[in-house]
Amino acid sequence: MIRHFMAIATLPLGLLGAGGVLAQVQDPQEPAATYVDDLIVDGRNISQAARAFVEVVAEPPPGTRAARWNRSLCISVTGMRRDFAQYLIDRMSVVALDAGAEVDGPGCQPNVIIQATGDGRALAAELVEGAGLAFQPSINGTNLGRDALNDFLTSDRAVRWWHVSFPVEPDSGQIAIALKGQAPPTVTVRDASRLRSNIRYDLGYVVIVLDMSRTEGVPFGALADYVAMTALTQVDPMGDFRGEDTILNLFQPGIEVGALTQWDLDYLAALYTAPTNRASAAQQARDIAQRLAGLRRDGLVDAEP
Template identity: 55%
Template structure:
């Protein structure tokens, strides 16, 4: 009974947290993460960069050397909507590349610009071939990148995977309500290392994503956050479809939770309900 409970909890966490673009699968960084922080005092900016780098390294993500070209761009501001609109106006195609299924779409981009959230983010992913890492280009349309499903032993795999390409995060310091910088950096880590649904109701989950919903209950990345990220980066990336990709991440997450808590195959675990 308890074994079933941890499986259901893991699958619910993945379903609620993750939001890849329509027709794609959960993406991750398959190249080193390089973080830049703008509009913060240098020592505070370096603290945030270091915190994200440590979080990335701890879940299996390579981190770029000093002087690397940023692909996680974090900007602090006193007016989140104004900065978001300015960036979209100036960068344009950087938010919605002319390659199919790289982002959440026009409506989501409107929400990114008009939201009153303390932190907003925009992830761009790229479909790439699994053998070479070259972009599997399809012009923006209703069609997904052309893939070939290959039977390999007892499993099905695709010749296309989805890589995180770049992420833009805006922190509206006028709306963070005094959140500790370390906890804020953990929050930004979560939305930079994975595709997190900004509209998700995660009030029933143990996650740093509840920082602005119930700040008294959040002290940083939770163990569920860490295990989810580790599972995301441990699971195979070449599953044939989104359902199989989710199942692969769920399997890795379930194994981690059982191993962490010293459980046998039929052991138990508390669901991620805010109590570690």
């Protein structure tokens, strides 16, 4: 089974079910040329690079703080062949567990809803029309608002996503805002200050649409990692990530990335271990960046011969 999944992960999506071998014979009299990857020199120190990475990747709704899964993920995949769907769920589960999140098993109530299709725009329109309040823009800062919703509807990207997050009372897990048709909740004030908040922000659910007509040539394992990154953290769908070492550049022309980078993995670990009770988004972002910088330094030390 493991060998089967590994084989799936390395197949370009446009070549699933087909294969080929290309052999190149060199003149034995000519020395073989050696090619090396381009060397990129980053003049920033680790702390500066970590702050920049967090600033570019993290995109919570205005007036809120970065959310994460503080309850178990339940991943559902439809519109895809069963073995590929299972690989996607398994790969996302491994990434989530490594980051520090929890994952539910079969029979759970889905909160990570992934749908594959040959027409992403049409499916997005169908979902928004049919789901109603699930896509309602800007209900008390639960999502990125109308511009992001319009992008979800009209984008030509291979992957589009819609996050909904909620402020939550940490002790009870009760949502700390009034949803439509419900009475305002009562939130207990304990030790709030200019540094600490009485609430945290939880991801409530995420809807991800995969337009398979736009993934030709993309290895399925790389696609699975890309989807995992967008499911586990609030990412700006209109963000420009070209200056960072991240799987989010998977569909960026001229940039080769085939899996979650160490920056991605360390960022997720930092997000899922940073305190959730900071009073401001800026302070929380600093906490995450500091943890990310520490993980990067530790990784560089471990990598030294």
